[in-house]
Amino acid sequence: MVYQHGSSSKTMAEDVDKVFDDAIETLRWARLHYHEPKASDTLRELEAKLGYLAQAIIWQEDKQIENAHQALGLAQGRSLREQDAIRRMWEEMWWSH
16 A cells, blocks of 8 residues: 655555554553553543544545545544644645755
């Protein structure tokens, strides 16, 4: 899977793998700390991230690349504001050349 955002392109699979790796580590932590109050909050955050990941994969398959990129960014824990700032930074760097 390759997706393009602005002038940069990279494999979506690399980002998806990172989200899965982070999810596995979160589950390992939760398994050891399920009795702590923070565990339920952590699992709810993971649930949301996996939902964003699922949506990113669906949009990628539907060729809705920008939507897939946004959802994957959310799955990686980046807010929409952060994603917009990164996009603007890349566009400014692109046009400055």
